[in-house]
Structures are given as structure tokens and as C-alpha cells.
Amino acid sequence: MTKKGYLLVNNFEEYDDPELYDKENESYLPELPLLIKWVSEKPGTIIDLACGTGRVTIPLAEEGFQVVGVDVHKGMLEAAQKKSSSAGVDIEWLAEDCTDLNLGMKSPLIYTVGNSFQHFLTNEAQDELLRSVNRHLEDEGILIFNTRFPGAEELLQPPVEEYWRSYQDGELTVDVSTISRYDALEQIQHYTTIRKYKDRQAELVDEKRTNISLRYVYPKEMERLLDLHGFKVLNVYEDWKETPVKNESYEMIYVCRKIR
Numbered sequence: 001m002t003k004k005g006y007l008l009v010n011n012f013e014e015y016d017d018p019e020l021y022d023k024e025n026e027s028y029l030p031e032l033p034l035l036i037k038w039v040s041e042k043p044g045t046i047i048d049l050a051c052g053t054g055r056v057t058i059p060l061a062e063e064g065f066q067v068v069g070v071d072v073h074k075g076m077l078e079a080a081q082k083k084s085s086s087a088g089v090d091i092e093w094l095a096e097d098c099t100d101l102n103l104g105m106k107s108p109l110i111y112t113v114g115n116s117f118q119h120f121l122t123n124e125a126q127d128e129l130l131r132s133v134n135r136h137l138e139d140e141g142i143l144i145f146n147t148r149f150p151g152a153e154e155l156l157q158p159p160v161e162e163y164w165r166s167y168q169d170g171e172l173t174v175d176v177s178t179i180s181r182y183d184a185l186e187q188i189q190h191y192t193t194i195r196k197y198k199d200r201q202a203e204l205v206d207e208k209r210t211n212i213s214l215r216y217v218y219p220k221e222m223e224r225l226l227d228l229h230g231f232k233v234l235n236v237y238e239d240w241k242e243t244p245v246k247n248e249s250y251e252m253i254y255v256c257r258k259i260r
Contacts, residue, residue, distance in 0.1 A: 018079035042108035050116035054080035099128035118214035130229035
């Protein structure tokens with residue numbers, strides 16, 4: 001674990017191949033319109049926490065906004081640096097633990113997307129993250145983040161391999177499936193992701209497995225947690241199109257204001 005205990009060692013497995021991460025995620029940008037809406041109202045340097053390879057950071061910079069990208073994973077940051085240089089945008093990339101930021105600046109808006117909040121697995125880690133964010137936000141600053149909704153369908157899956165999706169990687173077809181096991185006492189879902197690489201004849205030529213553990217937080221629990229750390233919840237959405245959250249939602253997008 002890190003010194004704050006928010007990332008188990010095996011939680012890095014899903015991010016140890018930045019090229020693979022981008023193949024599967026780079027084109028997915030549902031967050032951008034909502035972020036642009038809020039960033040446009042809060043001029044200044046924006047902070048992207050757990051920015052990864054810059055999936056959202058770089059498009060925001062290309063829109064003309066000043067953004068700082070922060071991540072604990074140096075391999076992802078190196079990939080982000082190469083991508084921003086190729087794109088011709090000026091972004092400062094910083095390798096820091098999000099639970100113990102020391103950026104030497106305050107921002108009008110901090111965001112973390114990709115359900116990164118779920119990587120903070122303990123109460124202590126969540127507390128340290130929100131304290132760290134609060135210290136780096138200006139008065140009345142905005143925090144935006146998302147996390148998966150802890151619904152029964154999401155958590156009570158049988159621990160068997162389930163097909164998720166397929167995509168093309170050159171001449172190979174990659175079939176992606178997952179196995180999940182939920183620890184109700186810890187509120188942590190343990191996932192194994194299985195990627196099966198098949199040739200044109202649908203013959204298996206390679207298989208890769210990665211593990212990740214994600215913490216789930218219930219809505220009222222999150223409301224209390226945010227209030228404890230000086231945030232007022234302005235809105236909770238089930239998607240980035242600003243649809244109000246409901247019992248059947250799969251995700252929660254929080255827009256919060258620092259009030260103290």
C-alpha cells in the first residue's frame with residue numbers, strides 16, 4: 001500500500017500498460033461537456049486528480065483551459081506527457097499521492113473522473129483525499145467526481161466469469177470478461193478482468209488477467225462524508241448529461257462546493 005493505504009499493490013495492474021489503457025478508454029469522453037460548463041464559470045488553473053494518461057486533461061487543455069494533471073502512477077504520467085507534447089498543449093504533470101497533495105497552489109475547480117474515488121479503499125484514505133482536496137480549493141471552489149452506484153445488480157453478481165465487451169486490436173479480437181466478488185463488510189468489490197486475444201480464425205492466442213479492488217459508498221454515507229470535510233452537495237446525477245440520480249442508477253456524479 002501507499003503510506004495512506006488507498007491503493008493496494010494489485011490495484012496498479014490495470015494501469016501498468018498505458019498503451020492498453022488508451023486503446024480501451026481514450027475515446028470515451030462523456031465527462032467533457034459538464035466539465036467545460038463548470039470550468040467556464042470558474043476561471044483559473046484547474047486540477048485533474050488521478051489524471052492517468054490525460055484522457056480528459058488533454059481535451060480540456062485543447063479547449064484553451066489551464067489544467068494541471070496529478071497522478072501517483074509515473075508510467076501513466078509519462079504517457080500523458082508524450083501525448084500532450086504531440087498535441088502541442090502545455091500541461092504540468094505532477095506525480096503526487098492524492099491523499100497528501102503539496103501542489104503549492106489553490107484552484108477554483110478540482111475534478112477526478114473515471115470513478116477514481118473508488119480507489120480510496122479505507123475511511124482514512126477517503127478522509128485524507130477530501131482534506132487534501134479542500135486544502136487546494138479556493139473558497140467557494142468546486143469539486144466534481146463520479147463513483148459507481150452501489151445497487152444490488154452491481155454488487156450482488158455471482159463470482160463467475162461474465163462477458164463484458166469485445167474490441168479490435170490490429171488483427172486480433174479482444175474479448176473482455178470479468179469476475180467479481182463483493183466484500184460487504186469492507187464495501188469493496190474485487191474484480192478480475194480477463195482479456196482473451198483471438199486471431200481471425202477465433203483461435204485463442206493470448207490471455208491476460210488483471211486485478212483491481214474498488215470501494216463503494218452509499219448516497220447518504222457520501223453526503224455525510226462530504227459535509228464532514230466542508231463540502232455542500234449541489235447536484236447528484238446518474239450520468240454526465242445531468243440526469244438526476246435514482247434507485248436504478250449505475251453511477252453517481254457529484255458536483256460540490258467548498259463551504260468551509
